[in-house]
Amino acid sequence: DAGITQSPRHKVTETGTPVTLRCHQTENHRYMYWYRQDPGHGLRLIHYSYGVKDTDKGEVSDGYSVSRSKTEDFLLTLESATSSQTSVYFCAISARGEKLFFGSGTQLSVL
Amino acid sequence: DQQVKQNSPSLSVQEGRISILNCDYTNSMFDYFLWYKKYPAEGPTFLISISSIKDKNEDGRFTVFLNKSAKHLSLHIVPSQPGDSAVYFCAASLIGNAGNMLTFGGGTRLMVKP
Numbered sequence: 001d002a003g004i005t006q007s008p009r010h011k012v013t014e015t016g017t018p019v020t021l022r023c024h025q026t027e028n029h030r031y032m033y034w035y036r037q038d039p040g041h042g043l044r045l046i047h048y049s050y051g052v053k054d055t056d057k058g059e060v061s062d063g064y065s066v067s068r069s070k071t072e073d074f075l076l077t078l079e080s081a082t083s084s085q086t087s088v089y090f091c092a093i094s095a096r097g098e099k100l101f102f103g104s105g106t107q108l109s110v111l
Numbered sequence: 112d113q114q115v116k117q118n119s120p121s122l123s124v125q126e127g128r129i130s131i132l133n134c135d136y137t138n139s140m141f142d143y144f145l146w147y148k149k150y151p152a153e154g155p156t157f158l159i160s161i162s163s164i165k166d167k168n169e170d171g172r173f174t175v176f177l178n179k180s181a182k183h184l185s186l187h188i189v190p191s192q193p194g195d196s197a198v199y200f201c202a203a204s205l206i207g208n209a210g211n212m213l214t215f216g217g218g219t220r221l222m223v224k225p
Binding site for chain 2: 004031035041042044045048090094096099100104105
């Protein structure tokens with residue numbers, strides 16, 4: 001298994017509060033991604049990073065920001081959580097090849 | 112508008128029989144296709160892939176077929192086993208400066224009955 005750790009695994013928060021999810025990798029891969037999984041939508045790309053401090057938006061980036069200050073860490077922040085952001089969040093990494101390797105996910109509930 | 116679609120949300124198959132999962136795409140620029148398998152409470156795991164220059168790739172019980180003219184790919188599992196019960200996602204790739212950008216279908220839940 002690829003060395004990817006997501007934290008926390010579960011989070012319950014209230015509308016309007018800030019939330020930060022962390023993804024940590026031990027593979028030294030260049031590319032990192034945040035996806036969210038929702039029923040009927042599969043996995044949708046939120047943001048991605050192609051190097052330290054190099055990030056860009058994905059398909060569903062509104063309401064989210066990211067930061068990558070070190071190769072191994074990629075943070076996803078919800079500045080003011082909304083109920084529509086209740087979802088399962090997956091971090092993924094890639095060395096550039098065709099395959100992405102996914103973490104175990106973070107279940108986020110915004111009440 | 113979804114560029115990758117899996118039109119069957121679920122599929123039920125008897126153990127030992129063939130499972131066929133289908134996927135359609137709209138973007139002819141996709142250059143690589145992948146299938147991922149996902150168990151509950153776990154992340155998706157890579158299963159099999161195919162380059163756009165090929166029409167078939169086989170790995171043990173799993174075979175992926177690509178029909179570029181129809182913009183259609185399928186995953187065949189033969190023989191199906193109860194442990195294959197999971198959600199299967201097809202994904203299409205555009206490799207660019209930002210690495211591998213995967214676009215996923217909505218998933219198909221496969222249930223293999225003993």
